[in-house]
Amino acid sequence: MLFDWHAEADRQTVACLDRPFDIAPDRGTFYTGSQLAELVQEFSAQLYAAGARRGDRVAILKDNHLDMALAAAAAARFGALPATISAVNSPEVHRALLARLDPAVLVISPGPLARAVEAGVELVGPRTRVVLLGERDEGTPESVLTRADLAGGPVPPAAPAGRDEPMLVMHSSGTTGVPKLVVHSAATMLGGIARMERIKFPVLASKHRDVAATSVSFAHGRIVSWLMGQFVLAPGRS
Template sequence: MVFRLDRPFDIDPAGQRVLDIEAMAQCVRDAAGALHAAGVRRGDRFAVYKDNHLDCLLLAAAGIRIGAVPVMLSGLLPTDPALALLRRTEPKLLVSNRRLLSREGNGGESLTSFAERTVSLDGGVPGATPFAELYGSADPAPDPRPDDELMMLTHTSGTTGVPKLIMYTPEKLQGQMARLECRHLPPITFRRNDTVAMFCPYVHARAFTWIYSVLTLAPTKVLVMSESDPQVVGPLFERHRPTVIEALPIDYARLEGLADDRRSRAFASVRMFVGNFDAVRWPIIRTFLNASRHRFPVWREGYGQSETGGMGMTFISRRTANRRRDELPGPRKVGRPMPGFTQLKVVDPKTFAPVPDGRPGLVLARTRARCVGYYGEPERWEEKVRGEWWNTGDIGIRSRTGSLRLLDREVNHVPGMSCLEQEDILVDRLPKGHDVALLTVPDGPPVPVVATPDGTLDEASWAGATRGLPALAKPVVIASDAMPRTGTGKIVREELRRRHLGETEPPGSGRWT
């Protein structure tokens, strides 16, 4: 098995683009030596806040190797939330790069304010130690943490403000979350002859469970993507035809034009597309499945949360994706819970009594993979825990056969409708490049915020898109780049609400966001 990188690691002075397992392991040992030389010791917290690449994960592995606790922060996280998380954790060391370290928060605070020491991977930052000065230091003996001790902190997406920091132990992350993916279950897991391409925020727990499955199932080739620029992705995929691709919705959206290009064979060999972090709109699913020349390509959509890992899974065929638009229910059917790993139930949001199948309610999950807490915010954790059950904050419907369909987040839910499904239908009917977020209000129809490439909306197109749907308020039209999103591409609905609805409160309680 070999790893091919779209660009060299920031922690590798040799600038390698092709690495085997031993070369990857050596990167971890070298990074462990550098961290140790910087003063990191067993039990210390150290923060990784750098440009996205798989070496974020390797830095975490290096720290874990010597018994330290990595605090993983996405390089796409804005400065002020990053400062808030650094303030909360007070790391011994901050590992970052010049681009991020040059920023200041709104209050003039520096990123280096809350760490005892800072290392700049590309140097050139006053007061920060260049990584090159530490590289080559002796690798200390491994000193891993026990299965029940804190191993790592990662953050949630932050759609409702400063992200939460999730606490993982080895038993939860390695022993439970990664366990299902490491089983040989063709065709939904890797085959030995697969070429796997991955787009991911590599600070996220998803990257850790994914790498376990890669190392266990050993596909022939792994294409490690740090970004989704079509000018980079196209040539690489033409040379090394991926058979399995996993990406965020925002990555698929950026690559949609490449998939639409019938001259390109970048996606011709793909047998399975995997969506992660959020549901993908129907037009994008259709475009990618049609770009594959495989006889029976599928789209695998997972349902899960950072706190629980995977909870459900569903598949979409090319035939389903190409059905008449009016027949499409929206890709919010998340399938059945994973047998032997997860149980799901639907309850009344006020009484928590179970509701009959076919009726909407709050989705609770029971899984042994549930993480152990929110760092520094135990009260937020306790609000979502009900004994062995985890409150997902989602409103859904369970069928008689046990499958689950999501309607909305509880904070945005209005009885009798599903904004998520309506959004899917609207986006499917509108021209390409349009996106929609419905903002619910307590005493009127939802307010649609429509993002278009040029900030204008054709009235006839909107009339056609809304035909036959429940009543909507007059749309608010914005340019696509004005749609507030998290680093993983999720729409920040609370920011939209603040901008366009002022003080109007959402209909839900918001207790479990």
């Protein structure tokens, strides 16, 4: 609900992207806080149309971009459990992570899907609906859905998990083998470092006239606390 909350704020952070979102490739690179919230709700409707429901796991395996956080928020908004997975892992690692997750819906970029098909790796079983963030090509399995297939559905009612219930899954760096999955609740994710992000430290904290920039792995949970800080401090651009 972070995006919905920020959309009601008197002072909103404006997002300027280096390229359009993969979940909205035709929307450009400039978003107000209200537009970000609208996109989260829109993608929430698409995930729901794909079959995701409250309590289901939703895997988000896509090219690195801020919209990993938006896609995760879209799933968590109606009580599904999103897991953000970096696309730079190998198809074999992706298969291992997805086997552990057993997601109801897999959201995936064309690159990791094509690499899995080329390597002969079946990422998920028949029970998982696959949503491709791009266009089908000759090698795309027929069962794969696209955003166009899911457009136009109603936005499901907001029903996020409780403060101490699982809210978000991400993975470790994988330096010792297949990455480990880590589960966070709202309490563990938005406490601690996220609380530090919101403090208006003299000199260190962003001011309303500032521009804040980041270049990170957006699959990392750190982006959630960073976003909360940007929304609370509300620099002019982010």
